[in-house]
Amino acid sequence: MYRYVGLRVLQAIGVLWASFTIAFGILFILPSDPVSIAVQGNSASPVDQQAVADLQARYGLDQSLLSQYWTSLSHAVRGDFGTSISTGQPVTTAIADALPSTLQLAVGALVLAVLFGSLIAFATTYSRAQWLRTALQALPPLGVAIPTFWVGLMLLQVFSFNLHIFPAFGDKGFSSLVLPALTLAIPTGAVLAQVLASSMGTTWRQPYVETAQAKGASRFRVVTHHVVRLASIPALTIAGVLIGNLLAGAVVVETVFSRAGVGRLTQTSVMAQDIPVVLGIVVMSTLVFVLVNLIVDLLYPLIDPRIVGNTRKKKSPEPEKTAAGRTDVEAAHV
Structure with a gap:
């Protein structure tokens, strides 16, 4: 270990x-x-x-x-990324000031993405109606294909400018977080739904699922107790990709909704070629990515203990040789 x-x-x-x-x-x-x-x-x-x-x-x-x-x-x-060329502020301070807003956005989007993706995958697997499964299977590719900025603009048009339910810009309070988090969650949840639905469909056809059904287990119990557990492993595998999508999408979302955060800081720093700030953000984002992947790798044994075990194959015993130096099999043919 x-x-x-x-x-x-x-x-x-x-x-x-x-x-x-x-x-x-x-x-x-x-x-x-x-x-x-x-x-x-x-x-x-x-x-x-x-x-x-x-x-x-x-x-x-x-x-x-x-x-x-x-x-x-x-x-x-040593954790020292220098001073911003544009503002003269220490890079670590600039990132620390922008990080809380982005963390709120990323956590909210991740919760919504996991919720939406899991519900779509579960409904696709659980449903018996072919037309409903077909319709549900078409949602994830659509969510992946739609540009993030377009989703944000449509949500702004409907819920901010027309219905006046949520504020259009800024990051003041919970209400200002809803639309940005939803915008960022749609493509991330779509990727999760695609992987999870495909994995659950494959797991559903395994022999142990048929055995559970033959023993009288309900369809709901089979899905929740047998299918979801093993089907979640491929979804965990792409956790790093999902985190990457959230970090990359934050740049677009924070720009569309005029939110202060690491995304906006990245945009302004790249445009100004503020090398110390960009390098600090790159290292921070990469560190988050590798830590998430390490945690996922360590979680695998908790989901399926068969993944970690003694992989050494037992060597078959060599046949004993006779006094003449031949094996028993060779001696039998002499």
Whole structure:
């Protein structure tokens, strides 16, 4: 067990390093200069080259690319991502200020996604009517195909501008969280419903399900006690993908609903090429991703103990040899 966890931790470190390196490289091949953007701002006047040179020296951007990479990486290992070029605020402080709002949005969306996805998958498996199963099976692909921003705009139009039930913008109170969480939950829940419904359909055809039905178990009991448990393993496998969808969708949702959060911070930082902030967000998002996958791997044995066990095959005993050096079988043929 310790060896398994150790290998997973080493893999997580490798993923973190790769994500940091790729993000660093992409930001530095962009044509514009983040310091020039910060100095000029929204002004149309020419850039003060002396101010640009001073800021480049302050942030170490006048050094070689390899030197900048090593400095950024060595500081990131210690949890220090430097200072924002745009605002002068420490990166960890900027992320910490934006994180609570995004966590509220992500948790709310995840709860709704699990609820919607599970209900659709359960209804698809439990229903006996073919037309209803067909209709339910068509919902997840539709939810995946619809763009997130379009869903958000439609919800705004109906529930905010027409019915005036929920506020259109901001993040003040629970009511302002409903529409953004619902917008983010629809594509995530659709992916979960697709995987879970397919897995439950496959599990339903297993022999032990037929045995349970033959013993007189009701259809509801068979689904809840036998099918759901094993069918949830593939759904847990894509937990990392679902978390990734939530983090990526937060950028769009927080922009559409004008919510302050990590998504908005990512958008503004990328547009300003604020390298320290973007690298900090990338590392944080990757860390969440690898931690979720590690937790999922450790949960597998609790769902199905057969996954973890002694996988060593017992070696069959070698046939005994006679005094002449032949096996019993060889001796019988002599």
